[in-house]
Structure formats: structure tokens, C-alpha cells
Amino acid sequence: MVMSASTFCFLHILRCQIELPRNSGGIIGQELGEASIITFGNSGATLLLIAVFFSGLTLYTHISWVKLMEIVGRNTLVFSMLCYKETALLWERITARKEVTYENEQTNAEPKGIANVTRFEIPEPAKPKVKAKQAPVITFAESTPEVIIPEQLLAQAVVSKKVQTDLFKDVEPGALPDSELLDLRSVSVRSYSNDELEDMSRLVEQSLQDFNVVVEVTAVLPGPVITRFEMQPAAGVKVSRISSLAKDLARALSVTSVRIVEVIAGKSVIGLEIPNQEREMVCFRKGLESSKFIKAKSPLSLFLGKDIAGSPVVADLAKMPHLLVAGTTGSGKSVAINTMILSMLYKATPDDVRMIMIDPKMLELSVYDGIPHLLTPVVTDMKDAANALRWAVAEMERRYKLMSKVGVRNLAGFNKLVSDAEERGEPIQDPMYSYTTELAEGESIPTLSTLPNIVVVVDELADMMMIVGKKVEELIARLAQKARAAGIHLILATQRPSVDVLTGLIKANVPSRLSFQVSSRIDSRTVLDQGGAEFLLGNGDTVMPS
Missing domain, CATH: 3.30.980.40 (Threonyl-tRNA Synthetase; Chain A, domain 2)
Structure with a gap:
């Protein structure tokens, strides 16, 4: 390292004020310099000396040049980011100061050329400007900002949409209800960045x-x-x-x-x-107005809520064909039942869907008493519930005999056959009519008409099983086994999913399960055949195996 430095000084530092023998490089520098110039030339000797010097420096000091470059680069990046943050903060302060100055000028400005103008006559034009200037300044030094609607703007937006719906306008018979009857709530909540x-x-x-x-x-x-x-x-x-x-x-x-x-x-x-840190409220009206629900053609379409990505979930009860809903008290089970019923009311007329509602608690489903979709008033006595289920079994058998006579395999094929015959002007006579009955004067043999789907809704299966017992279990099992092709579907809800309520006969014939929060892993396995429902959050959080 000393010899290379002496030789380099001899080659490039010709004059030196220090008294050294034989010029600036000394004796060693002069001897090696003259030899290197003869051998490599001036440029080649210079490159060789630089390489030898830094190699000796590396061996002597144990310096890692790669690590040195990393340290220099890291410090350079830290310094540049610090300068960028300070510049952005300074620019934000300058912008805010300009905004305050501009607002003060607008507030203190007086109209010119107009006399006797009171403040009451001015419709406050400064509000939209302040609203536009209140947007947060986005800087690249920070992470993605959270999208949160200010409370004042949210209140104004909600107030502007509150329009009273005409409740006394003429409604055509069989028309579906308007979604404007429902409240529209839109609240943005904070999510994870x-x-x-x-x-x-x-x-x-x-x-x-x-x-x-x-x-x-x-x-x-x-x-x-x-x-x-x-x-x-x-x-x-x-x-x-x-x-x-x-x-x-x-x-x-x-x-x-x-x-x-x-x-x-x-x-x-x-x-x-x-x-999430804050839960988003699922709006039922938005689900009804979603394209997925509107495009659903089945009269038994059900809006169940939103999935984990925020997309609406719409299911077809005709494809399920029966649904079992389980969950503890307060988990959102009754709200889900009401949502399913309202989905069918907003999708189908009484000619398409008829319902039998069994409500042991006498509170949840009593509000639907009197609607034209009901085949019978809401059943609150469990002894009458057994009679209602027995009638449903008899209706199932009658429909199967009727479809067998006309040669179709399901209710959709039967309704299509009858509709096509009516369009041709050739209605089909009832094949189950007894010809031994004498017809009155002017009376003709009755013809077939389309049959509606029948949905049996049981709000609390455990209570009904406790009071009536085996009779109801046999009727539910028969409906679950055979009623799909006849257009009869079951929605069974229970808050106690134990094996004495959900017997093996019922579980085997009700393939679709919807579970809210349950109390134990055993209940979760009883409903879903797997664990996980005991860890749900409640208040509508649910899981439905595909």
C-alpha cells in the first residue's frame, strides 16, 4: 500500500514543497514509477496502482465495500424521505394558510354597486365552497387514506333522499310492492387499511x-x-x-x-x-334493488345478506329445496326468517307462492296475518300446526296424482303445460273429476289451472317437537322426502339444534343449512356437520355451506 502510494505520488505530483530525496515519491516512488511507466505506460500504471492501493487498504482495514455501499444508500434514502416529508408538510401548511386567507376574504368582502342588502337575503353561497375545500390533502408520505363520509355531509345526503311515498295511489291487482316502502340506509364505516x-x-x-x-x-x-x-x-x-x-x-x-x-x-x-373494527349494516332495500336479485327469475328467490366480499347473496329455495336455520337467541335468526319472507313477497304474487306460517312464540310472524299469500291464518297453537302439516302432506299426494295423470314430472312442467293449453284456447279438463257426480244445469267439467308453490315456515321447531312430538317429525320427514317435485318447500328454524330436535330423519332430508352463532361446537357439528359456528360474531353473522 505504501509503495503504490509513493509511486502514484511520483507519477502525478511532480512538485512538492516538502524536502524529500528524488522528488515527491521518494526513492521507492521514483524507482518503481520509472519501471512501471516503461512497462505499462502512464495510464496503465495509474490503474494498476489504484487497484493495488485499494486491495491493500481492504486487506489491512477489513472493510466490506458492499456493506459500505448499503450503509451509504440507506442513509441517502432516509435523508431523501425526511426531506420529502418536510417539504410535503410545509406545502400543506402553505395551502391551509391560503385557504384560510381566501375564506376570510370571501367573508369580509362587501357587495359593490348594491345598496341596502341585508345578510338575510343572501342564501349563504359560502357553504359549497367550504365543503369543497374541506377535502383532505393526500400526500404520498402517508398510507392510503380512509374513506369516511363526514357526518354533516351524510346528514345532508340522507335528508335530501327522504321523500314521502304516496301511500294512497291506485295499485293494480296482483302488483308487487314498491321498494320505496323500505328505508334506505347508507353509512360508511372504517375498515382495515x-x-x-x-x-x-x-x-x-x-x-x-x-x-x-x-x-x-x-x-x-x-x-x-x-x-x-x-x-x-x-x-x-x-x-x-x-x-x-x-x-x-x-x-x-x-x-x-x-x-x-x-x-x-x-x-x-x-x-x-x-x-372488523366497525361492522357495516346490511340494508335490505339495497339487496332487493341489486342486479343479482332483480335478474333472479324464480319466485322463490331469497336475499340472504352479503358475503365476506360485500356482494349480495341470493339463493333459490326451489333448488335447496328445504332450508334449516339454527342459532341462539339474539343471533339474528328471526331477522333472517323475516328477510326470507319479505324477499318472496317482493318477488312473487299470491298466484305464484302461498305460505303456511307456524309461530309458537306468537310474536315474530303475527305481523303477516291477513296478507293474501297465506293459505291459513298464522298458526300459533301447536295442535293446529300438526293439522296444517297434515293438510300439506295430503296436498302433496293430490298434486302427485294430478301430475301423474297429465304426464309431467314436476310443478314447473305442470304449470307450463296448463299455461300453453290456455294460450291455445284448449283448457285441460280435470282428470281427477268424478264423472259419477251429476252436473247442474249450465255447469261444465272443471278445467285445470296453474298451481302455486307452497312454503311452510316454522319459526321454532324445538317448541313444536316438544309439544306434538313424533307426529310432527313424521309429517316433516314425509314433506322433506317427497315434496320437492310437488312445489312444497320447508323453512325450519330452531334455537336449540340438539339431536332430539334435529333427528337423523330430518337432517338427512334437509340438505341446506344456515347457521348463526351457536353455543357449543357440538351444536355446530349437529347443524353443519363441522365446527366453526360457535365462533360466529352474532347479530346476523352466519355461515352457509355450499
Whole structure:
């Protein structure tokens, strides 16, 4: 290192004020310099000396040049970001000062050329300007801002939409009700930002790694009520190990509870659902006005709510064909039943759908008493409930005999056959009419007409099973087994999903399940045949296996 420095000084520093023998490089520099010039030339000798000098410096000081460049680059980035933040903050202050100055000028300005103008006559033109200037200043130094509607603007928007619907206008017979009869509520709530979701993903991975469970978060799906993390477990990791750590994950993530989705249809990942900081209220009117519900052609279309992505969920009861709803008191079960009933009332006329409602509590379904869709008044006595179910079984048998006579396989085919015959002007005579009966003068053999779907709604199955018992179980089992093709469908709700209420005969013939929050894992397995419903949040949070 000394020899290369001396030679470099001899080559490039010709004059030096210090008295040294034989010029600036000394004796060593002069001898090596003359030899290197003869051998490599001036440029080649210079490059060689620089390389030898820095190689010797590296060996002597043990300096890592790569690490040195990383330190310099990191400090440069930190300094540039600091300068950028300070510049953005300064620009924000200048902009805010200009806004305040502009508002003061507008407030203090006096109209010119107009005399005797009072303040009352001015319709406050400054409000829209202040509203436009109150938008937050977005800077690149911060994360994505939260979209929160100010309370004043929200109140103005709600007030502007409150228009009284004409309740006494002429309505055509058989017309469907208008969605304007329902309230329209639109409230924006705060959700997790992208940075928070990224941090929570890393926290989930780290928390599971602390328990020797290796997973990788592959996707995050934020929704109106919950946020789902899709995790890919490492090879050899059992789902049961992750499910057993649900409470530990809830504590690590500082949330009330988490739910582990063991199986996601069409994917090889495991779902982890955590509640949002603020829950979004699901508006029933928005669901009815959604394109998915409007495009649904079935008169038995049901709006069930929103999925984890915020999209409306619309199901067809005719394809289910029966539905079992379970959940504890206060979990949202009765609200769901009312939502299903209203969905059918907004979608179908009494000619399309008729209902039998059984309400042991005498409170939930009594408001529907008197509507034209009911085949019978709302049943509140459980002894009468058995008679209603017995009539439904008899009607099922009658429809099967009738469809067998005309040669169709289901109710849709029967109605299409009858409608086509009426359009041709050739109505079909009733094949089950007894010709031994004498017809009165001017009376003809009755003809067939279209048959409506029949929906049997039971608000509390456990109470009915407790009072009536085996008779009702046999009737429900017969309807669940055979009533699909006859157009008869069941909606059964219970708050006690135990095995003595949901017997094996009923469960085997009611394939569609809708579970709200239940009290234990055993109840969850009774309803869904899998765990997870005990970790739901309540107040409408539900799970429906596909």
C-alpha cells in the first residue's frame, strides 16, 4: 500500500514543497514509477496502482465495500424521505394558510354597486365552497387514506333522499310492492387499511410459527363485517392443529374471536376470519334493488345478506329445496326468517307462492296475518300446526296424482303445460273429476289451472317437537322426502339444534343449512356437520355451506 502510494505520488505530483530525496515519491516512488511507466505506460500504471492501493487498504482495514455501499444508500434514502416529508408538510401548511386567507376574504368582502342588502337575503353561497375545500390533502408520505363520509355531509345526503311515498295511489291487482316502502340506509364505516392488513398477515404467520405451525398467507379478502385470511399450510400440517389455536390467535390479534374455515370449496387453503373494527349494516332495500336479485327469475328467490366480499347473496329455495336455520337467541335468526319472507313477497304474487306460517312464540310472524299469500291464518297453537302439516302432506299426494295423470314430472312442467293449453284456447279438463257426480244445469267439467308453490315456515321447531312430538317429525320427514317435485318447500328454524330436535330423519332430508352463532361446537357439528359456528360474531353473522 505504501509503495503504490509513493509511486502514484511520483507519477502525478511532480512538485512538492516538502524536502524529500528524488522528488515527491521518494526513492521507492521514483524507482518503481520509472519501471512501471516503461512497462505499462502512464495510464496503465495509474490503474494498476489504484487497484493495488485499494486491495491493500481492504486487506489491512477489513472493510466490506458492499456493506459500505448499503450503509451509504440507506442513509441517502432516509435523508431523501425526511426531506420529502418536510417539504410535503410545509406545502400543506402553505395551502391551509391560503385557504384560510381566501375564506376570510370571501367573508369580509362587501357587495359593490348594491345598496341596502341585508345578510338575510343572501342564501349563504359560502357553504359549497367550504365543503369543497374541506377535502383532505393526500400526500404520498402517508398510507392510503380512509374513506369516511363526514357526518354533516351524510346528514345532508340522507335528508335530501327522504321523500314521502304516496301511500294512497291506485295499485293494480296482483302488483308487487314498491321498494320505496323500505328505508334506505347508507353509512360508511372504517375498515382495515392495506398496511394494517399486511401487518396482520405477518402477525398471523408469526403467531402460528410460535406454536411450530408454518403457514403462508396467500390472500386477504376484506368484507363488510369480517376479513378473511387465506392461509396455505406447510406440508404435513393438520387442520386440527390450527383449529385448536383459535383462542390463542384471537389473543395475539387483539380481537374478540376468530373463526377457522377448515374447508374452502375449490381451494386448498384454510380460512381465518377476524371481525372488523366497525361492522357495516346490511340494508335490505339495497339487496332487493341489486342486479343479482332483480335478474333472479324464480319466485322463490331469497336475499340472504352479503358475503365476506360485500356482494349480495341470493339463493333459490326451489333448488335447496328445504332450508334449516339454527342459532341462539339474539343471533339474528328471526331477522333472517323475516328477510326470507319479505324477499318472496317482493318477488312473487299470491298466484305464484302461498305460505303456511307456524309461530309458537306468537310474536315474530303475527305481523303477516291477513296478507293474501297465506293459505291459513298464522298458526300459533301447536295442535293446529300438526293439522296444517297434515293438510300439506295430503296436498302433496293430490298434486302427485294430478301430475301423474297429465304426464309431467314436476310443478314447473305442470304449470307450463296448463299455461300453453290456455294460450291455445284448449283448457285441460280435470282428470281427477268424478264423472259419477251429476252436473247442474249450465255447469261444465272443471278445467285445470296453474298451481302455486307452497312454503311452510316454522319459526321454532324445538317448541313444536316438544309439544306434538313424533307426529310432527313424521309429517316433516314425509314433506322433506317427497315434496320437492310437488312445489312444497320447508323453512325450519330452531334455537336449540340438539339431536332430539334435529333427528337423523330430518337432517338427512334437509340438505341446506344456515347457521348463526351457536353455543357449543357440538351444536355446530349437529347443524353443519363441522365446527366453526360457535365462533360466529352474532347479530346476523352466519355461515352457509355450499
